[in-house]
Amino acid sequence: MTLFGIRDVFVAFVAKRHFARRSLPLLVLSLLGCGSTATQAEGLEPATLPAELRADYAVFAQRCSKCHSLARPLNSGISDENYWSLYVARMRRQPASGISQADAEPILRFLHYYSVEQLRKPDKSVPPPATSSSSLGRAPAPRRM
Numbered sequence: 313m314t315l316f317g318i319r320d321v322f323v324a325f326v327a328k329r330h331f332a333r334r335s336l337p338l339l340v341l342s343l344l345g346c347g348s349t350a351t352q353a354e355g356l357e358p359a360t361l362p363a364e365l366r367a368d369y370a371v372f373a374q375r376c377s378k379c380h381s382l383a384r385p386l387n388s389g390i391s392d393e394n395y396w397s398l399y400v401a402r403m404r405r406q407p408a409s410g411i412s413q414a415d416a417e418p419i420l421r422f423l424h425y426y427s428v429e430q431l432r433k434p435d436k437s438v439p440p441p442a443t444s445s446s447s448l449g450r451a452p453a454p455r456r457m
Contacts, residue, residue, distance in 0.1 A: 355382040365425055368418035375411045391427040
């Protein structure tokens, strides 16, 4: 379960008020324990980034992982700079984010770099077509329903 999913479960749990006062500290401690490893595993290895972007990534990782997993923005598929600006501005308005106006610039710089790099990579989600000689020139087998 991701940190984002755990947070949703916690919010629903609290909203329904189905807990005893004694169980709340245990629940909070378990959530804190889960969050620290989840965000680290979902991010990038800073050593793989250009040296000038490592500090920008650090701000991005620290601020953005407060409210959701880093996989959420990294796997979003967003590549438009204007959309990223609007997105970061919206996240900045979230009370728990801790994103200041000064933080927005390095976050956007990193997101721009990452988006451009993702566009340069070939799409790995679609496997290349099979080119075996036995399958060339044959019609596909009919589907059974």
